[in-house]
């Protein structure tokens with residue numbers, strides 16, 4: 304992976320960008336957009352300060368010992384910067400990173416192939432690591448523990464186990480569901496860290512940084528307005544910058560002010576604390592049809608026509624974080640704060656809203 308050393312290269316990126324015919328609707332644009340704005344260093348990776356400090360020390364120590372970094376596991380909701388952080392670590396260690404994801408490692412030869420292709424010190428990043436199958440996991444255990452690959456050859460009585468040495472490498476696993484990881488796999492990671500939702504101030508910095516890279520004019524208040532509605536998530540903040548900048552281009556010569564940001568986010572049905580239509584429908588459903596809960600997630604997913612995993616991974620974490628939703632052994636419940644936010648004075652007034 305070629306690693307760009309951030310801000311000093313922003314001018315280069317901008318120059319390169321000018322040569323690309325960017326059409327906002329195309330996937331090409333999205334890929335280009337992701338790569339352009341993804342931080343490459345600890346200095347430009349905003350927030351997660353406790354995690355960054357821990358990592359800096361581990362990296363320093365590994366460099367002093369001339370050994371690879373311990374295996375790392377990052378978990379947390381989507382879009383908080385797990386993949387980005389793996390790239391930052393590779394850059395800081397001065398090593399290459401190979402990126403894959405568990406669903407791409409279905410057959411034993413997939414994982415064996417990638418392990419055998421690693422060079423000393425390299426980082427192997429496995430996304431969605433909770434989705435690894437048993438066979439792949441078992442190949443991974445000795446690889447992580449002893450840097451070796453146990454292969455069996457022959458059949459029945461002639462079966463032999465062959466142990467092949469692998470170069471020392473670092474595995475970085477990322478998952479949105481730490482709970483779904485098997486115990487033995489989790490135990491083989493030296494560092495396990497949860498990524499936290501970002502504060503409004505941190506997201507304001509993300510919005511300003513992205514706007515500056517993309518040459519978008521934005522006021523401090525405009526940046527705050529976008530940050531406030533980004534559900535604590537940098538990926539959402541960046542997506543909203545893109546959407547709001549389209550609106551600003553049509554309505555305000557491209558400049559994002561607080562008023563422009565608020566108007567365009569209203570049009571996108573993103574409310575003043577960042578909840579979107581799916582979030583609100585989920586909460587309203589529990590209030591309206593299930594008297595506030597508790598109700599099982601499968602029932603909710605079926606009623607909303609949504610995938611259980613999408614609800615669990617995307618919608619729920621933020622609603623739990625802000626205390627709008629509670630998980631109980633008998634299912635999900637909404638909180639009085641959620642009812643208040645949606646305009647219900649108490650449960651008996653529910654029907655009047657529809």
Ligand SMILES: Nc1ncnc2c1ncn2[C@@H]1O[C@H](COP(=O)(O)OP(=O)(O)OP(=O)(O)O)[C@@H](O)[C@H]1O
Pocket residue numbers: 337340341342347348349350351379380381382383384385386387388430477478479509537538541
């Ligand atoms: N700390 C940060 N500072 C600035 N921008 C960030 C930060 N973390 C993430 N981003 C931006 O947010 C976007 C999403 O980050 P990333 O892809 O790393 O998330 P993720 O946690 O790997 O998500 P997923 O679980 O969906 O794989 C990236 O485009 C990146 O530019």
Ligand SMILES: [Mg+2]
Pocket residue numbers: 385386387430477
């Ligand atoms: Mg990722």
